[in-house]
Amino acid sequence: MLGVILLNIPIIIEEIDNQFNQSIKELQSFLSLPSISSTGAGINRSIYRVLTKLKELDFDAEITPTPSNPLIFGTNLSAGKNAPTLLLHTSIDVMSTEGEAWWSVPPFAAEIIEQSRFGPKLIARGAYTQKATLMALLLTLQIIQDADKSLPVNLMIVVDSEEESGSPSLLKFVQSHQKEITKVDAVYYPFFSTDRRGIARMFLGTKGVVFLRLRCHGPSKRDLHSAEVGWIRNPAHILAMALSSLVDIHGHPLIPGLLDDVQPPSPEDERLISQLAESFDPGITAHQLDASQLNIEAESMQDLLRRFLFNPTVNISGIHTGYVGESMKTILPQDAFAHVDIRLTPNEDPEKVHQIIINHFKTLNLAELLEVELGYTMKWAKSSDNTPIAKALLKSYYETGVDNVEVWPMFPSSIPLYVYTTPPIQKPFVIGGLGHGGHAHGRDEYVVVEGIRQFQKGFTHFLKEYSRIHVGSRGGSA
Numbered sequence: 001m002l003g004v005i006l007l008n009i010p011i012i013i014e015e016i017d018n019q020f021n022q023s024i025k026e027l028q029s030f031l032s033l034p035s036i037s038s039t040g041a042g043i044n045r046s047i048y049r050v051l052t053k054l055k056e057l058d059f060d061a062e063i064t065p066t067p068s069n070p071l072i073f074g075t076n077l078s079a080g081k082n083a084p085t086l087l088l089h090t091s092i093d094v095m096s097t098e099g100e101a102w103w104s105v106p107p108f109a110a111e112i113i114e115q116s117r118f119g120p121k122l123i124a125r126g127a128y129t130q131k132a133t134l135m136a137l138l139l140t141l142q143i144i145q146d147a148d149k150s151l152p153v154n155l156m157i158v159v160d161s162e163e164e165s166g167s168p169s170l171l172k173f174v175q176s177h178q179k180e181i182t183k184v185d186a187v188y189y190p191f192f193s194t195d196r197r198g199i200a201r202m203f204l205g206t207k208g209v210v211f212l213r214l215r216c217h218g219p220s221k222r223d224l225h226s227a228e229v230g231w232i233r234n235p236a237h238i239l240a241m242a243l244s245s246l247v248d249i250h251g252h253p254l255i256p257g258l259l260d261d262v263q264p265p266s267p268e269d270e271r272l273i274s275q276l277a278e279s280f281d282p283g284i285t286a287h288q289l290d291a292s293q294l295n296i297e298a299e300s301m302q303d304l305l306r307r308f309l310f311n312p313t314v315n316i317s318g319i320h321t322g323y324v325g326e327s328m329k330t331i332l333p334q335d336a337f338a339h340v341d342i343r344l345t346p347n348e349d350p351e352k353v354h355q356i357i358i359n360h361f362k363t364l365n366l367a368e369l370l371e372v373e374l375g376y377t378m379k380w381a382k383s384s385d386n387t388p389i390a391k392a393l394l395k396s397y398y399e400t401g402v403d404n405v406e407v408w409p410m411f412p413s414s415i416p417l418y419v420y421t422t423p424p425i426q427k428p429f430v431i432g433g434l435g436h437g438g439h440a441h442g443r444d445e446y447v448v449v450e451g452i453r454q455f456q457k458g459f460t461h462f463l464k465e466y467s468r469i470h471v472g473s474r475g476g477s478a
Contacts, residue, residue, distance in 0.1 A: 007152055007464045015143045016456045023139045024449065030135045031110035031124040037093035037164035043069045046092045050159055053138045057145060066169035069093060072159035073177050079154045084470035086153045087184040090134045091160040094126040095441045104444050112449060118436060120449040127447040128437035133190040140456040152467040156184055166211060166376025167416040174419045185470060186389035186428050187420045192435035192447055192455060196288045199404040200397045203411035203431035204390065205382040208344035210353050211375035214242060216336045226330040236321045238369045239336035245364055246314045251295055253314050257356045263347035265310050268384060269409040276406060277301035309410040313343045343414065350377035379418035387428040392466035399461040400434060400454065434458035
């Protein structure tokens with residue numbers, strides 16, 4: 001077929017196996033570099049490691065400074081004008097490990113633990129989200145180039161280093177490269193998407209988010225004896241009242257206006273929900289989350305999935321006030337703080353939701369007692385399963401030998417892919433990849449070692465299939 005570069009798949013797969021031990025060592029070395037999104041600690045070392053690797057892969061790549069953490073944009077257009085162009089979007093920043101006690105190994109030691117029901121697993125911050133997939137991807141590209149001396153598709157890459165902080169610089173960064181990025185055919189977000197059952201998932205959407213910091217200051221400039229609460233307002237009481245007004249006992253939002261713009265699932269989404277419902281098991285999902293049960297009321301399996309994927313959610317990430325130590329210390333705290341994140345579904349506007357929250361507290365007469373600071377916002381993004389990139393990723397799963405596959409219309413978390421789906425770029429995307437990991441943002445974040453090998457092989461098949469399917473969709477001839 002015109003425009004398709006036929007990869008020598010058997011040779012590449014063999015080389016992935018031959019070089020796998022060395023690949024794991026490189027992954028461990030990369031994961032041992034802290035790259036904390038919120039503080040910038042270690043970001044520069046990680047970003048320069050990636051830049052060096054991209055240049056080794058013949059990418060024309062450069063670092064772009066931002067007001068916080070730098071980003072990378074790179075291109076390798078060696079496949080030629082008849083080949084499709086794929087943009088790889090990924091990130092190198094990770095969440096802080098502050099307050100996370102009892103890791104099995106230090107979070108940046110990047111050690112392999114042998115005792116695991118899944119086989120050896122690599123434990124490190126960034127093992128699951130998102131550094132390990134980035135390096136595994138780059139190592140695979142190196143093997144492909146060494147084996148075939150060419151790539152089957154043209155590639156662009158955006159490496160974010162602020163994703164865990166809401167990607168505040170990404171939109172302007174993408175706009176500054178708009179001329180190049182508008183030429184891409186699709187966007188791929190690599191992710192270890194195999195669950196504990198061995199089912200490989202593909203995601204076609206991502207929720208938006210509004211992150212808020214709530215602060216309540218008491219009338220005193222210091223903590224007081226608790227007996228003074230009879231005539232001094234307790235900021236912890238005010239914060240508790242504000243937080244309890246957000247959801248009911250089942251976690252359903254109680255905020256007036258929050259659901260007004262919620263868009264119902266499309267016919268395609270309903271079809272995918274019905275397919276998911278045939279194999280979805282709430283008990284297994286709860287077990288995977290180390291929870292006793294799921295906290296959601298639904299009339300059917302389809303209704304459960306529909307509510308989870310297409311309803312906004314309100315979450316309290318943390319609360320801090322007063323004293324909660326072992327001693328008997330009765331105080332009236334000076335301040336009370338909380339972090340709240342609201343996940344948004346298609347058609348909801350983050351700025352409007354922010355204002356809805358402010359109006360809600362005004363209605364409760366809490367506005368003058370409570371500071372509502374906007375941390376960051378991120379818009380939702382949506383794509384279709386009827387695109388060359390979605391068909392290619394799905395086919396790559398089967399070509400790698402994985403038969404159990406699920407297609408999810410939405411990813412319940414937030415990824416800044418809206419920068420590619422809104423005008424003027426408006427490109428399809430897909431989220432996924434083989435390999436199993438877990439404990440995102442938490443203690444003992446991990447990826448299964450063999451899952452990394454599976455990811456590399458799946459990514460190889462994906463590039464081949466995307467080139468073949470895309471050129472075929474344009475009417476290429478054999």
